Amino acid sequence: MFVLDKHGTPLQPTRPAMARKLLASGRAVIHRHTPLVIRLKDRDAGSCAVPGVEAGIDPGSKHTGLALFHDNGDGARTGLFAVQLDHRGGRIRDRLAARAAFRRRRRSKNLRYRAPRFANRARPRGWLAPSLRHRVETTMSWVDRLARWAPVRALHVERVAFDTHAMSAGRPLEGAEYQQGTLCGYEAREYLLHKWGRACAYCGKQEVPLNIDHIHPRSRGGSDRISNLAVACIGCNQAKNAHPVEEFLAGRPQVLARVLAQAKLPLRDAAAVNATRQALWRALTATGLPVHAASGGRTKWNRSRTGAPKSHTLDALHVGELAVVTGWPDTVLVAACAGRGGYARTRTDRYGFPRLRLPRVKQVRGFATGDLVRASVPAGKRAGVHTGRVAVRATGSFNITTARGTVQGVSHRHVRLLQRGDGYAYHHQGESRGDAPL
Structure with a gap:
């Protein structure tokens, strides 16, 4: 639980049991309900030593994980707080597309409309679309919040970068023989695991070793493009062998349709992460706190050594150099971006008339x-x-x-x-x- 002194300066976070005792005794009051922040009435930050905490950030396209942890100094981390930030970039994109459609209709019909303005088309260097800028701004908003509620001393961020050109080049990936080792072709392997939900594309098994399989076999003219790759368990991979996917799934038409539709999904999430990582890095360094960057490969290696399950918040806890994780929070606070309402004073029917x-x-x-x-x-x-x-x-x-x-x-x-x-x-x-x- 977050603790503030009587002047609002953050102190070292405490356990929930201690927070309940402080509230019951009258020594503290509730400063904020969710997440719970208490403020002490009789404590000043200058009268006590505050060791401080560090924050880990795992940025993503749809979800971003943030974790606060205490570093014991010997590479051992203890997780204190975790929050999963659910972005609404997809809804922003859809709203902007609908607005553009409304404006095009008003300009093509003989209706009242705003006069076209052509002096606002210049975009400065580093411009991001609103759906992408939203991801950076909401992440920074929560970094600022955590810095106000806890004595954050350093930031650790995973600079995720999927090489979309290499994944869609349509040629053998040089230095990325994905059938050898763990780190070879990490971008392609990690993207495919994310795309297929870390489950076999053909039978849906999870928590089993997964191989990368060509949906249309290379022996029958299939390419190495990312749209022709899927993850499959060992049994399905061996049973499919060099058969076309239509022949292998002939008795399961629904699974065949799902696999073909999933294979054609665009690299939208990977492109969003690539577009926002530099802007997020610049915003983090502007806070004045020490910022340490780490790769996704190190995060995955750290998580495999500690035996932690895959999640956005646990990835944030395992970002950077560490020796061991002594514990992590049992529960995660999920903060879903819901917006603050709209300016529109009407609701329309399917024909665009106010109802x-x-x-x-x-x-x-x-x-x-x-x-x-x-x-x-x-x-x-x-x-x-x-x-x-x-x-x-x-x-x-x-x-x-x-x-x-x-x-x-x-x-x-x-x-x-x-x-x-x-x-x-x-x-x-x-x-x-x-x-x-x-």
């Missing part, structure tokens, strides 16, 4: 959509305690989205505010036990 109008005032009865609340309903079919994000209605009957689902029609009389909306939806997730409510 309803939204109120201009976002707060209803002191609550706004996105706030973290707790509702204690005494009786009725909605009886119980519900904690989650609220969606307000002008009638005073709210909807609350919890980790177990959405509870509709909760009266504002039973709702208590826990935390103002900050653009994220939170829930806890165990490494192996699934989701748990806040």
Whole structure:
């Protein structure tokens, strides 16, 4: 748990049991609900030694893992806090495409529209599309948050780089004989594992050794392009041998259709990581903290030595040079980017005509959509305690989205505010036990 002194300066994080004792004794108050940050009333950061913590970052296209850990000085790390940041770059891209379509329609029809502006087409060097810039900005936002809540002394970031040219060159990958060793052809191997969900493409087995297989065999004219490669378990790889995939999966048409569709997926995620890694590196170095870069190969090697399962937050914990990991958090805080609402005051039907109008005032009865609340309903079919994000209605009957689902029609009389909306939806997730409510 994060701890602040009476002036708001971060102190060394503490255990949940100690945080409960401090709150019960009255020595501390809750500064923030999720993640839980307490503020001591009788402690000053200048009167005690704060050893500090370090942060690991595992950037990704859809998810970014961040982990706080204590380094004992001999290469031993102890995980203290982990958060998985779920980006919304795909939704931003779809919204921009829809806006462009609306504008094209207004310009082609005899309708009122904004006059075209041609003086705003220049893009500065290093320009990123909004869906890509969003990934950098949200990651930096959480790095700044962690630095405000904990005494962060250094940053460790995995500079992920998939070589999309080498993966799609359509020729044998030089120095990347993926059938030999672990680090040979790491970009192609790691990308294929990510693309196929670390499971056999043909039978779906997980947690087994996986080989790289040509969907259309090379002996029958198949290429070495990444779109012709899949991961397969040893049994499926040997059974398929040099048979065409249509012949091997003749009795399973649904699996055949899925494999062919999955093989044609574009390298969009790899390109997004490549496009944002330099901007993220520049933003991290601008914080003034020492930033240490590491490769994805070292992260994977560290995780294999410690026996940690594959996850975004555990990858962040294993970034860089380390000897051993003495422990990691049991639960992970998942922060999903949910946005802060829109400016549109109407909703349209499928033909583009307005079907309803939204109120201009976002707060209803002191609550706004996105706030973290707790509702204690005494009786009725909605009886119980519900904690989650609220969606307000002008009638005073709210909807609350919890980790177990959405509870509709909760009266504002039973709702208590826990935390103002900050653009994220939170829930806890165990490494192996699934989701748990806040």
